[in-house]
Amino acid sequence: MAFFEQLASNLIYGMLLGGVYGLATMGLSLIFGVLRVVNVGHGAFIMLGAFTAFWMFTLYSIPPIASIVMALVIGLALGYLIFMSVMRRLLDAPELSTLLAMFGIGIFIEELAKFFWGPDYVGYSWNIGGISFPITEIPFTKICAFISSIIIAALLYIWFQRTKLGKAIRAVVEDREGAMVCGVDVNRIYALSFALGIGLTVLSGVLVTLFTPVGINVYMGGDYTLKAFVIAVLGGLGSPWGAFYAGFIFGLLENGSYTLLGLIPGVEPFGLTRFVSFAGLLVILLVKPTGLLGGE
């Protein structure tokens, strides 16, 4: 019985975590899908979102859930600024140039953040209680993160489907030249998608702290970059929705595999969960290079 209880609670946590992972990867996928730019500086933007939540809460007692809007605005502005100053000039350059540019921007942001905020690990405690189950306890903050993630993804979906701009972005993803012929201002779509991608990423940093309100540090993004790449590939690089679903798969896999691996005597299951996740990634790439949920 204990086994199933463990598995159940790990799957619940895995699902909650997966929701955050999913949203935290959508920005990466969106930018890749539209601009074919690999944002290796992804984690730095997550870190900015985490610090937004932290400072808003610590300085002004603004509940982290409300920082979502603030983080989105900061991210949109920052994304637009980076696009106009750097990325616009590199769009026709080889992919390596944009990759290195994003790498550099990520490091620049981290070092700048360290200059202002120091190297300490900080955190906040927004104690709003939780739900007690017989098998585990779930704090409301984690549930908040999960629900926000779903609502934001749903809103984004509606925006993509219903609005003219959303449709234009989808058109550019499908066929850049075709969209151009139809009168879509591709550069404007690029700017918008990049800003939106960064905005989503910074926003998801807030959700990350709702899930894990401690250990906030200027270099915290590295682990999220790594996971985001796995999730993005899993979901079929370039597809924000694929990434969102893949986030769930990854979260469930990460936490669920723990219980299953624990059945093997003499192994440290936690160390192996990461091995399983990445081994899974390799297998998927070998079998289906477009990603598990990717197209043809």
Place this chain on the structure above:
Amino acid sequence: MQVAIKWINDQGGIKVGDTVYKLDLKYYDDESKKETVQSLVERLATVDKVKFVLAPYSSGLTLAAAPIAEKYGVLMNSHGGASDYIFEQGYYYVVQTLSPASKYQTGFLDMVHKLDPNAKRLALVYEDKEFSRAVHQAAKKYAEELGFEIVYEKTYPAGTSDLSPILNELKATNPDVIIGGGHFADGQLLASQLAELKIDVKAISILVAPALPAFYEALGTNAEGICAPAQWEVGVKYSPDVAKELGFEWYGPTQDEFMKLFKEIAGEDKTPSYHAAEAAAVLSYAKAIEKAQSLDPAKVREAMNDLGFMCVYGMWKIDPETGKQAGHEMVIIQWQGGEKKIVWPTAAANSDPCYPIPSWDEKSAGKICGT
């Protein structure tokens, strides 16, 4: 270091025979690079003709410097390398002032054992890294000797954002005491998820993270009662009187003198932490040189074998065989009423341990240690 040097020089320096020597510090920036450390120690030994070296900061760099010191027969004193491994390589000229990793969690276990011999069920949850492994493997062995029953032991990889799989499992084993952690981020995460999952125990000690003020800032009242080992803390009660009581010799500045000199040298706004260990390393050299009545590193090393004294940092005594620090005890800090108090060892403590710690529900209702 400079505090101890100033203190010794103000006291008249070190007497060897009829000659009085004043201490002088010669230092280089190693840029935290192993290659640089090696060439700098070589430079100190050959160009500067230094005989007594204060080791670089961190275990990795100390391990890199050790063979060079050994090669040139200069004595090296480690005040920033806690790894036991360095001292298991058979180096004669390398001694340690810091308590080794193997002793990081043992003081806490001693404390719990003394406060409540019935708290037997011990759980270990720690980061899968070399240092925390070394600490907790040694702690586990020690706990078993004390009669603890190890009910749970698991590691987690660095960079984990959710410890719930481990902690759900741990909860089912119903432990009395938890030790664990590894670094800053995971230590905070461990405490915060123990709170979320309401895993109530009688005592918790986490490596590294709780020793910093950021821990309390991040966790608020949930940090109440959580312990951590530290080499030294401002406010420790080691004094000439304590030394006399315990039958040891006192050497060096008192806590007040140390703080005063430190502020003079480092500036009013600085708070000493690892500096006390550095001072102790300098003091141990001075004491051993006087005892050996020689400036020959080999003779001084020999004199260190049965040297034992108490100073601002606590006891200083090495294991003659390995050079490992054997006298110094880790102090255990505990968050009580929003303040970091020293609760162990008794000779250093400035507050009584809070035991058993309040439950998570009590804490979220505002209960703190000492109320």
